Amino acid sequence: MSAIRSATVSDLEPLSQLLDDYRRFYAQPSDPAAARAFLAQRLGAADSRLLVHAGQAGALSGFVQLYPVLSTVSLAPRWLLNDLYVHPEARGRGIGRALMQAAATLAREHGVPRLTLSTQTHNKAAQALYESLGWQRNDAFHGYTLTLD
Template identity: 40%
Template sequence: MNHTFVIKRATMDDIDSIALLFDKYRLFYKQQSNLEQATFFIENRLRNNESVIFLAKERDNPSIELGFTQLYPSFSSVSMQKLWILNDLYVDEKARKCGVAKQLLKQAAHFARQSEAKSIILETVMDNIPAQRLYESIGYEKDKDVYHYYLDLTNPS
């Protein structure tokens, strides 16, 4: 199915739309559906200016949401510059392979440049080959210089 779409920066008016997509995104990553908590989470990010979300909608029917991306601000101490963490990117199944993800990524890059950021960083699971191909096709590079570690604070040690 072909989609003509527009991408806009999300506002508080878009919380319910984004929450639906966000819940589907979490399901993709094998999390339990929880629309109430998804709505609460998205509302808090926007209300507290803790993230920037771009939303793709059908051009001719703006009530149909196609996808979103969410960016979180961060900083590089070494370069003393701002950077953005592209934490979430999701396109509804009915809109995949129509250019929505690519345009969301381009909008995120445009926004990051306007904010004078040094870079955008993201991560994806190793078996998400379609996403990796997309990222690399628009200039993202796999980090070969550093390892990323995490400390799970939900498990007592």
């Protein structure tokens, strides 16, 4: 039986591999040690919410990571759904959808009224998933990035 659950320290090795794969999807160089250190820091600081999908044999096939932020305008918390990844061999089985639904459920359980996310403009598969789950594209704001040295 497969399940979605919160990540634990015992997931660090397989989750690190998934994170490294995810970063390579976004054209970043492979660095499993850095992925592991990053995840160990997240789990240790508990500054994000990490949900994983564990298959029948317990192997991890995907994850979603959320970061809490505050909205001054709405005077309420928000969570940034920063990462969603499903291993290519596990795609097409509804795992991404299940992870997204679990993220929304977790947010509701914590009284978080809004989730936000960004995705690459050419990632049509992700956009179709988000829109099928009721997410709405934000046309009211432009996103900007400033890279600091």
